[in-house]
Amino acid sequence: LSLDTVREFLTREEDTIVFSLIERARYPLNRPAYDPIHLGDGDGAGPGRRLNASFAELFIRESEAVQSKAGRYQSLQEIPFFAYRVPFTLAPPFNFTRELYPAAAFVNLNDAIWSMYFNELLPVLANNGDDGNYAVTVDSDLACLQVLSRRINYGRYVAEVKFRGDQQTYTSLIKAKDRDALMKLLTSEAQEDVVKRRVEKKAIVFGQSITSDGPIETSVSNSSQANFKVDPSVVYKLYDQWVIPLTKQVEVEYLLHRLD
Numbered sequence: 001l002s003l004d005t006v007r008e009f010l011t012r013e014e015d016t017i018v019f020s021l022i023e024r025a026r027y028p029l030n031r032p033a034y035d036p037i038h039l040g041d042g043d044g045a046g047p048g049r050r051l052n053a054s055f056a057e058l059f060i061r062e063s064e065a066v067q068s069k070a071g072r073y074q075s076l077q078e079i080p081f082f083a084y085r086v087p088f089t090l091a092p093p094f095n096f097t098r099e100l101y102p103a104a105a106f107v108n109l110n111d112a113i114w115s116m117y118f119n120e121l122l123p124v125l126a127n128n129g130d131d132g133n134y135a136v137t138v139d140s141d142l143a144c145l146q147v148l149s150r151r152i153n154y155g156r157y158v159a160e161v162k163f164r165g166d167q168q169t170y171t172s173l174i175k176a177k178d179r180d181a182l183m184k185l186l187t188s189e190a191q192e193d194v195v196k197r198r199v200e201k202k203a204i205v206f207g208q209s210i211t212s213d214g215p216i217e218t219s220v221s222n223s224s225q226a227n228f229k230v231d232p233s234v235v236y237k238l239y240d241q242w243v244i245p246l247t248k249q250v251e252v253e254y255l256l257h258r259l260d
């Protein structure tokens with residue numbers, strides 16, 4: 001684990017993030033998938049009874065339960081949005097290397113990622129409309145949520161590398177519980193700028209229609225503005241306002257538990 005290898009990991013996740021956003025943007029908003037479910041008469045639940053969950057939430061819970069049973073969360077890189085008590089895994093056993101400090105490994109911002117995704121990102125990602133394809137739609141939401149969670153909560157690994165690289169300074173700031181100073185120390189504005197410009201470019205390159213003889217666009221021109229499968233400025237904004245700030249928040253929370 002080095003700063004180069006963790007940054008390589010984050011760079012590769014950008015590809016998955018851009019493609020998962022492209023997939024979600026294919027479908028209209030499909031609002032009923034996100035409304036609380038009302039059970040009808042004759043279902044045994046009483047008339048108009050309201051389940052305190054949406055179709056999207058039920059789908060994600062059930063999907064995660066299967067993946068939990070299959071061992072997805074045996075790797076600390078993966079963190080589910082819901083807690084499952086699954087006593088065994090169906091997967092072949094594997095001894096994952098444990099790079100994280102055990103008492104800090106639990107840190108994650110899945111709740112914040114969940115509400116950011118549904119309240120802020122989804123409304124600008126999907127066009128209004130309803131085509132009834134609820135299962136494939138929320139399956140694409142799950143793909144987005146899983147990769148955003150993995151990327152943002154990977155801040156734990158970034159923080160571990162930075163801690164090991166400057167143990168003395170970090171240790172005194174952690175002991176002083178000085179969040180602001182920790183945030184400042186782990187921030188690299190130059191790196192953030194590289195990340196944001198690169199991910200916007202990936203949205204431009206990955207999100208255009210490819211023809212066998214035409215050129216590949218690498219920037220947004222007036223003629224191409226409306227043609228991208230996901231708006232490159234939305235992807236830039238996603239990183240600028242949420243992905244990077246949340247990753248840094250994970251880093252700070254992890255560091256605050258690094259000496260526990």
Ligand SMILES: C=C(O[C@@H]1C=C(C(=O)O)C=C[C@H]1O)C(=O)O
Pocket residue numbers: 007010158186187188189191192195243244245247248
């Ligand atoms: C992840 C890092 O830590 C911070 C967060 C960044 C990000 O989320 O992309 C980029 C630079 C740093 O301010 C890093 O240094 O690479």
